[in-house]
Every structure is written in C-alpha cells, then in structure tokens.
Amino acid sequence: MIAAMNSCADQLVENLNSFATTKESFDAKEVTAAYSMDVTARTIFGAEVNSQQDPQNPVIVHAKRAFNPNFNNPLMWLWMVFPNIAKPLFETFNYHPFTTRDVTDFFYGVMEQLLAMKKTDGGKGRVDLLQIMIDAHQESDDGSTSGPKVVGKRQPLTRDDIVGNGIGFFSGAFETVSITMSFALYHLALDQEVQDRARQEIREVAGSEGEVGYEAVQKMSYLEMCIMETLRLYPLVSNIQRVANEEARLKWITVPKGMRVMVPAIAIHYDPARWNEPRKFNPERFTKEEREKRNPMDWLPFGVGPRNCIGMRLALLELKVGLARALMKYRFVTGPETVPVKLNKWKTFPTPMEPIRLRVEPVD
Ligand code: HEM
Numbered sequence: 001m002i003a004a005m006n007s008c009a010d011q012l013v014e015n016l017n018s019f020a021t022t023k024e025s026f027d028a029k030e031v032t033a034a035y036s037m038d039v040t041a042r043t044i045f046g047a048e049v050n051s052q053q054d055p056q057n058p059v060i061v062h063a064k065r066a067f068n069p070n071f072n073n074p075l076m077w078l079w080m081v082f083p084n085i086a087k088p089l090f091e092t093f094n095y096h097p098f099t100t101r102d103v104t105d106f107f108y109g110v111m112e113q114l115l116a117m118k119k120t121d122g123g124k125g126r127v128d129l130l131q132i133m134i135d136a137h138q139e140s141d142d143g144s145t146s147g148p149k150v151v152g153k154r155q156p157l158t159r160d161d162i163v164g165n166g167i168g169f170f171s172g173a174f175e176t177v178s179i180t181m182s183f184a185l186y187h188l189a190l191d192q193e194v195q196d197r198a199r200q201e202i203r204e205v206a207g208s209e210g211e212v213g214y215e216a217v218q219k220m221s222y223l224e225m226c227i228m229e230t231l232r233l234y235p236l237v238s239n240i241q242r243v244a245n246e247e248a249r250l251k252w253i254t255v256p257k258g259m260r261v262m263v264p265a266i267a268i269h270y271d272p273a274r275w276n277e278p279r280k281f282n283p284e285r286f287t288k289e290e291r292e293k294r295n296p297m298d299w300l301p302f303g304v305g306p307r308n309c310i311g312m313r314l315a316l317l318e319l320k321v322g323l324a325r326a327l328m329k330y331r332f333v334t335g336p337e338t339v340p341v342k343l344n345k346w347k348t349f350p351t352p353m354e355p356i357r358l359r360v361e362p363v364d
Contacts, residue, residue, distance in 0.1 A: 001043050001127055005318055006211040008038035009325035015052055016330050020360045025335050028182040028356040032322070036178035037063070039318050044169045045110060046128035062106040063170055073097055099167065107163050129169055133162045169311065176236045177315050179349055181322055184230040186341060186356045187281040189332040194283060198223050199331075199363070202324045209328060217320045223327075225283035227319050231301035233281060234350040238266035240303045265300040274298045330360040 012035040019026045037051040037060060047059040054060075076097040079086040090096060114134055136157045157165075188195040201223060206216040240263040248255045255261060270278045275285065275298070284290065302309035309315070326332075337357040344351045 001314070002214045002217070002317065002321065003211075004042040004127070005039050005321040006325070008035055008042060009211075009322055011035070011038060011050060011052060012322060013325055013329060016326060016360050020330060020362050023359065025337050025357040025359050028185050028358050029178060030355075032181040032185070033174075033178040035322050036174055036181065036318070039177070039322075040170055040173045042128065043314065043318075044129045044166060044173065045107075046114070046130055047110070058106065059110075062103050063174070104163065104167070107166060108159070111159065111163055111166070130162065130166050133157050133165060172309070173311055173315070175349055176311075177318050179236065179351075180227065180230055180234065180315075181319055182356055183234045183341075183350070184227060184319070184323060185326075185332050185358060187230060187233075188226065188327070189334050189338070189358050191281065192331075192333075194226065194281075195327065195332065198226055198323075199327045202328055206324060206328070212321055212324045212328075214317075217317060217324065220320055220324060222283065223320055223323060224316065225286040227316065227323070228286040228299070229281055229283045232269045232275070232285070232299055233279075235265045235269055235301045236349055237301075237303065239264055240300060242307075263300070265303075268298060268300060271298075329362060331363045333359050333361060335359045 012031070015031055015034065019031075034052040038049055041047040041049045041051075041059050041063065045059060047057075049057045049059050051057070051060050075086075075090075075095075079090065079097045094101070111130065111134070114130060188198065201220055202212075205219040206212040242261050242263070244255045244257055244259050244261060247257045268274065272278055274295070297304065302312045302315075335357065339354045339357075341352045341356065342354075344353050
C-alpha cells in the first residue's frame with residue numbers, strides 16, 4: 001500500500017506547490033482531506049480517485065454521503081432516542097437513517113465488479129482491503145451468499161460482511177487521518193525548531209524528493225513522536241466505550257455485568273498528574289525512554305485491547321508518508337490569517353472554531 005500512498009502524496013505535493021507559487025494561505029484541513037480521501041479510496045476500495053481535481057467522482061460522492069449523517073432527519077432522532085422501537089421497525093422496511101439505500105447499493109455494485117474481476121484474473125496485483133476481504137469470501141455450493149460454508153472454525157465473509165466492513169473502514173479512516181494531519185501541520189508551523197528536526201530526519205533517511213519507502217518510514221522516529229503528541233492533544237475519540245460482559249471489581253467500585261463504561265481518554269491526555277504542562281505541544285514526551293517510564297494507559301488515541309483501532313498501523317503509515325513527502329520540500333509557516341486553535345465543543349471530532357490557515361515556502 002505504500003506505493004498507493006506515495007502516488008496520492010504526489011498530488012498533495014502538487015497542491016502545496018501551487019500554494020507556494022501563489023504565496024496564498026490555504027485551509028490545512030482541505031488539503032489534508034484531499035490526500036486522506038485519495039489514500040482511503042485507494043487502500044480500502046482500490047479506487048483511483050483524485051478528490052482535488054475530480055470531486056464529483058462517484059466513489060467520493062457516495063463515500064461523503066455515507067459518512068455525513070443528516071441530523072435534520074426526524075427518523076434519525078427516532079432511531080437514536082428510541083432504538084428499541086425504531087431499529088426493528090426500520091429493519092422491517094430495510095431502512096437505515098445513517099446510510100441510505102442508494103449509497104449501500106453503490107458499494108454493493110463496486111464489490112460485485114471486483115468479485116467478477118476476481119473470477120477472471122484472480123484479483124492479481126490488487127492490495128486493497130476490499131480485495132483482501134473478497135479473498136476471504138467463499139460462495140456457498142449453490143453460488144448463493146446467504147449461507148457461506150464454515151471452514152473449520154473460520155467462517156468466510158459474506159457479501160454483507162464485505163460491504164458493511166468496507167463502509168466501516170472508510171468511516172474510520174477518512175476524517176481521522178485528515179484531522180490529525182492538519183493539527184500536526186499547525187503545530188509544526190508554530191514550532192519551527194521541531195519542524196526543522198523532523199525535516200532533517202526525513203531527509204537523512206529518505207532524501208529530499210521522490211517517494212518514501214517502507215523501510216525509510218520505519219526510521220522516522222522523530223516524525224512519529226510529533227504524530228503521537230498531536231494525537232495526545234487531539235484524540236479523535238474522546239471517550240472510549242465498553243460494556244462489561246461480566247461483573248468486575250475495580251478497587252472500591254463494582255461494575256455490574258451489562259453496564260456501559262466510558263473511559264475519558266481526553267481527560268487522561270490532559271491530566272497534569274500524568275503529563276507535565278499538558279497543554280503544551282512537546283514531542284519529547286514520546287522518546288523511547290519517556291514511553292517506557294509511562295503507564296501505557298495514559299495515551300489512548302487508538303483505544304486499547306482486542307477492540308482497539310484496527311487501522312492504527314495503516315493510519316500511522318499514511319500520516320508519515322503524507323507528512324514526510326510534504327516536509328521534504330516545503331516549510332509550513334503561519335501568516336496573519338492563522339488564528340490560535342480553539343476547539344468547537346459541539347463537534348464529535350476535534351474541530352477548530354476557525355479553519356487552520358497556513359502558508360508554505362519551498363525549502364532547498
Ligand atoms: C489517526 C487515525 C485514527 C484514529 C485516531 C483512530 C481511532 C480509533 C479509536 C479510538 C477507535 C475505538 C477503539 C476502542 O474502542 O478501543 C477506533 C476503532 C476503529 N477504527 Fe480507527 N482510528 C484511526 C484510523 C483508522 C483507519 C485508517 C481505519 C481503517 C482501516 C480505522 C478503522 C477503525 C475500525 C474498523 C474501528 C472499529 C474496530 C472494532 O470495533 O473492533 N481507523 N479507531
């Protein structure tokens with residue numbers, strides 16, 4: 001997938017180049033969202049899209065619709081407030097207020113095309129998640145998909161599993177990566193010393209232009225520290241949720257079976273008892289030595305345990321490739337239009353009240 005990421009990063013660099021030429025400021029989130037959308041479409045659905053040049057591409061249009069729930073829809077509120085009544089009722093009519101029928105039909109269509117291609121060429125050369133799931137799919141003897149064969153203890157994926165997971169991956173991947181990348185660029189623009197150090201490391205391991213390889217990315221430990229610190233300050237999921245599947249005793253509290261438990265990741269990330277000057281951006285907190293000294297539960301941006309983020313490695317790779325390719329050639333700076341970030345508390349994901357506006361300059 002690193003090749004796909006690099007080819008999406010080519011477009012990112014081209015976009016930055018146009019801002020460097022005109023010397024205009026740009027909305028960091030718009031630029032990182034285009035990169036993230038391209039990488040996500042490529043790595044999950046194997047679709048080559050160019051969201052900056054071709055925003056009407058059907059994959060982009062349907063993906064955006066799938067992940068932009070319309071809160072003005074009264075049926076959505078019915079579904080959220082009275083799930084016990086609304087869910088079975090909606091299921092009877094094959095309706096879901098979050099994902100409309102035409103969106104799921106579109107992704108079923110994509111999957112059917114891939115299944116057909118797999119029959120002719122075996123899916124050769126494709127390395128996206130959809131293809132990986134299709135490889136794990138097995139038709140029943142009669143060719144239907146409703147009752148897949150059980151092989152030993154492993155149950156092959158059905159068509160519904162594939163499409164459902166494809167849409168789930170997409171929603172987990174797109175916004176999370178672009179938001180993290182935009183906040184990272186903001187802090188690198190504010191702290192030129194940190195940015196220079198990250199660039200120096202990138203150039204040492206990957207040169208000053210062209211693709212970055214997998215091995216080089218693994219050596220970018222300072223860049224990784226910058227990303228980890230960004231994720232500490234802006235965790236995408238502020239509260240990790242679990243349901244106790246058995247009664248548990250935690251010091252003086254008994255959590256009964258079935259109770260919903262919320263772990264406030266954001267409060268832990270800003271807790272002065274765990275983090276010195278918690279509001280300060282300081283990648284040094286993530287040196288190997290510092291990490292070894294710390295309780296691993298103090299940093300929870302990807303959750304924890306068997307249901308933690310399944311896309312963590314993919315996300316870190318995508319962030320490192322995008323940031324490395326951008327920093328290799330450009331210096332990110334603030335301008336008169338850059339305002340200090342203040343988060344909008346009404347948004348689910350960390351979202352600044354005002355867009356993060358930055359400028360870029362070429363570096364030698
Ligand atoms: C910076 C980027 C990302 C962040 C911060 C992030 C964060 C998270 C968090 C906090 C959870 C819940 C974990 C828990 O409850 O313990 C989660 C779950 C999940 N994430 Fe991510 N994520 C990111 C990128 C991605 C990507 C790129 C993918 C796509 C492959 C992805 C797919 C998922 C899925 C499918 C789940 C549900 C896993 C399950 O329920 O077993 N995420 N993510």
